[in-house]
Amino acid sequence: MIVVRRLQEDEFRACFAEPMRDVTATAEAAVDIWSYVEALDLDEIGVPYLNDVHYVYRDAHNRFDQVLIGTGRFNALLVIVVDLAKSAVHGHFLLDLNKEYGTTGSHLKSV
Numbered sequence: 001m002i003v004v005r006r007l008q009e010d011e012f013r014a015c016f017a018e019p020m021r022d023v024t025a026t027a028e029a030a031v032d033i034w035s036y037v038e039a040l041d042l043d044e045i046g047v048p049y050l051n052d053v054h055y056v057y058r059d060a061h062n063r064f065d066q067v068l069i070g071t072g073r074f075n076a077l078l079v080i081v082v083d084l085a086k087s088a089v090h091g092h093f094l095l096d097l098n099k100e101y102g103t104t105g106s107h108l109k110s111v
Contacts, residue, residue: 002039005091012093017059027056036089048072
């Protein structure tokens with residue numbers, strides 16, 4: 001049984017170290033995230049479905065990868081945080097770009 005962990009905002013923010021680098025094209029998977037993703041309750045998260053991985057960002061201290069997965073919700077991404085030292089999923093966070101950046105999004109491209 002896979003244990004899932006929804007990160008609180010402060011826990012999620014603790015996984016950042018600037019500058020975050022886009023490693024989408026070069027990152028090698030430290031862990032298979034898909035079994036973790038399949039164990040998530042999408043209704044609980046508040047998204048109707050998931051798409052593909054859009055981006056992978058790594059923090060400046062090489063501690064965490066943040067795998068951004070598109071959702072069926074406008075301007076919302078599911079972020080799977082991977083602890084690189086442990087080669088394990090640290091948790092997940094729903095990143096709502098409208099809330100984060102204060103946009104209503106009608107002029108923005110959906111992610």
